[in-house]
Amino acid sequence: MYRFLLTPRWWGINVFVLLAIPFCIFMGSWQLSRFEARVQDHRSADAQAASAGREAARPLKELLPVDQVTSGKPVTATGHYDKQLLVPGRELDDTAGFYVLTLLRTDDGKALPVVRGWLPGTADAAEAPAAPRGEVTVTGALQASETPGDNGVSAQGGLPAGQTGVISAASLVNLVPYDVYDAWVTLEHADSGMKAVPAKAPSDSGLDLKAFQNLGYTGEWFVFAGFVVFMWFRLLRREVEFARDAELGLVPEEATDGERESSPSGV
Numbered sequence: 001m002y003r004f005l006l007t008p009r010w011w012g013i014n015v016f017v018l019l020a021i022p023f024c025i026f027m028g029s030w031q032l033s034r035f036e037a038r039v040q041d042h043r044s045a046d047a048q049a050a051s052a053g054r055e056a057a058r059p060l061k062e063l064l065p066v067d068q069v070t071s072g073k074p075v076t077a078t079g080h081y082d083k084q085l086l087v088p089g090r091e092l093d094d095t096a097g098f099y100v101l102t103l104l105r106t107d108d109g110k111a112l113p114v115v116r117g118w119l120p121g122t123a124d125a126a127e128a129p130a131a132p133r134g135e136v137t138v139t140g141a142l143q144a145s146e147t148p149g150d151n152g153v154s155a156q157g158g159l160p161a162g163q164t165g166v167i168s169a170a171s172l173v174n175l176v177p178y179d180v181y182d183a184w185v186t187l188e189h190a191d192s193g194m195k196a197v198p199a200k201a202p203s204d205s206g207l208d209l210k211a212f213q214n215l216g217y218t219g220e221w222f223v224f225a226g227f228v229v230f231m232w233f234r235l236l237r238r239e240v241e242f243a244r245d246a247e248l249g250l251v252p253e254e255a256t257d258g259e260r261e262s263s264p265s266g267v
Helices: 006-051 209-247 253-262
Strands: 074-092 095-106 109-118 135-143 184-187
Touching: 006 209, 074 209, 109 135
Parallel strands: 109 184
Antiparallel strands: 074 095, 074 135, 095 109, 135 184
């Protein structure tokens, strides 16, 4: 009854099944591990944000370059405020508004982008408070340069003069005649008349769309493995039923040969 399993066609089917099932299980397990890693990163980021407020601020150069460990850490820097820009399209407490970004010229000549606060409404330079004059020392949370389209950052271009859509060295260096640090700081206490902008979690450390894509892919790979098993049993049952009917003489011999040649399962 099961001699057909020794035919070349069924050898090919069986080898495919034996390779496909472990592969699907491996890929599903790998996607699940990626999701679990993102969950762990999310927990670590929350714990880091909670502990950052209790840490003493450290000099800027000690925390550069920004990574998942130093992002959100309290930092301090001294210098003179220079060019001021507005960052439109930023929400705070579900209210549309804009950031007031001022470049802090440090002693080494490079500038540190400092978000001095947030204001509601449409970006308007007349509403943004002027930066303090003279030497100032700022304290805030260190942040990595933004990327357009990431974490709600707008990819809009063609903004009016005095505005920037992204807080990054790559975009700001084209607006000022001096070097800019590849990082920025959001003040712990906003300047007068503005609200402080909370620090963002490090990139790729939250339960974002990518994390749930990993979870979805996990389910897909396990479904594929189950589908392979289901199809193998279905083909096997059809082959057995056909062989049984042939033994009982329910299938003409010429039909048996023709159907076996045309059937993808060997029936």
